[in-house]
Amino acid sequence: MHVVRPDEPVTGRVVRSELCTHGGAKASGIIRHVEIDVSGTPMAGAFRAGQSFGVVTPGVDEHGKPHKIRLYSISSPTGGEDGSGNIVATTVKRLFHELPDDHRLYTGVTSNHICDLQVGDEILVTGPNGKRFLLPSRPDEHEYVFIATGTGIAPFRGMVRELLGAGPDRRVTLVMGSPYETDLLYHDDFLAMEREHERFTYVAAISREQVGARPREYVDSALRRVAATVAPGLRSGRALVYVCGIAGMELGVLRALADILGDDPAALAHYIECDPGTLASRDAWDRRMIHREIKTTRRIFLEVY
Ligand SMILES: Cc1cc2nc3c(=O)[nH]c(=O)nc-3n(C[C@H](O)[C@H](O)[C@H](O)COP(=O)(O)OP(=O)(O)OC[C@H]3O[C@@H](n4cnc5c(N)ncnc54)[C@H](O)[C@@H]3O)c2cc1C
Known part of the structure; x- marks a missing residue:
């Protein structure tokens, strides 16, 4: 630094x-x-x-x-x-x-x-x-879930290219949120990478217009939509979750993780530490609870601005 x-x-x-x-x-x-x-x-x-x-x-x-x-x-x-x-x-x-x-x-x-x-x-x-929002020193030991809104995609463009460019494919999932399809960033590049790398999944979540048959959605609903892809890595604790973009998106992402892993408290504890009562009332979570009642572990990387 x-x-x-x-x-x-x-x-x-x-x-x-x-x-x-x-x-x-x-x-x-x-x-x-x-x-x-x-x-x-x-x-x-x-x-x-x-x-x-x-x-x-x-x-x-x-x-x-x-x-x-x-x-x-x-x-x-x-x-x-x-x-x-x-x-x-x-x-x-x-x-x-x-x-x-x-x-x-x-x-x-x-x-x-x-x-x-x-x-x-x-x-x-x-x-x-910055010394924390980085890829791990042994990237092969992990799977990756990247969740971005707006220019929050910037670090993930670099990280995804780095991971996919280095030897055998790792499971990498990128969820990109944008109000309109026209505002998606590097969209064609990510689509091309997805065609080239079997284990790379790219999901665009459009929140203010319906595109084709896809419903309007935020990044947290898109994450639930690809639960089958990300759940095995999350359950094993091998996955690292990176979130970058507008402040306010963290809560929805944490809630989606709790929904995906909620039936398995040991798996959820890899990412979120909270007591059972807090977990059960997750629909009522608010941002001020993050890092207090809802503690994220070292497997979650948050950069919001
Ligand atoms: C770690 C980190 C990484 C970042 N990465 C990026 C990145 O990759 N790309 C990127 O574009 N930005 C990024 N930013 C944000 C960037 O640093 C600047 O904050 C941003 O570009 C605005 O700077 P500016 O000089 O253009 O605006 P400024 O001249 O600083 O104006 C911003 C001011 O306008 C006020 N303001 C903003 N919107 C409104 C509004 N609607 N109504 C009233 N007041 C308002 C704010 O209170 C603020 O004081 C990052 C920030 C951090 C902390």
Whole structure:
């Protein structure tokens, strides 16, 4: 971590920037896949899938202070886009909204700075950051359940590529939640990986429109839908569960795990520790109970923002 410290950012160069939404410009959000060349800096070869890095926006904020660093998940495998750790990718959503008082447009500082950059432009980066949301040191010993919403898919793009690229297939399930089909990220890439790797399952959960015969659903219902695929790994305790995306999605995922494993308290205890009364009243769980009455074990990795 922090091979490049926040107060001494290094200069990378944007080498690719493209929309990565399935519907391109038709998507409801603007989300770009951005690749940055960090060769020749200490960042090169120093990052791992699942970590994030900092971006410094030039200029000052409304108080005249330098902009604070914002973090962006690395969406490349550990070897980067090029295999030797020189090109790091991320997945950035432009943030904008109307101010409530005078309905003027507010644009998020750093997300728009990154998305505005053209190929060849310089970008100030720091990091990498994060020491927990990582793949295990012995990846072959595990199966994987990845659950993402929105740009939460970023770390999983890197992790899935890393796992599928390294020898015999491991059972990997990826559930991606999105309001509309047009907003799915890297959709065609994941479909192609699914065709190529028998033990990779990709599930898109669309919450605000019905696609074909599939009902509208959130990631937790999609997880229940693929219970037969994920349950053997979960029951054995071999599976690791990673959750990344909008804050608020954790509860539904934990509840879905409790539903899938609820008849087997020993299996559930691999992932969630809670007393029988709490388990029985899971329909009434709320977010504040996470880490208190509902304790997650080291087999669950949560990164929500
Ligand atoms: C570990 C980690 C990883 C991350 N990874 C990614 C990633 O891969 N991709 C990505 O796009 N982002 C990611 N983020 C989020 C990212 O760091 C920034 O927070 C995000 O891009 C917004 O930054 P900004 O500078 O554009 O917006 P800012 O200028 O910081 O504006 C955000 C501000 O606007 C306010 N705000 C936001 N929405 C509204 C609203 N609707 N109404 C009123 N106020 C509002 C918020 O309170 C906040 O203060 C990650 C965050 C963390 C902590």
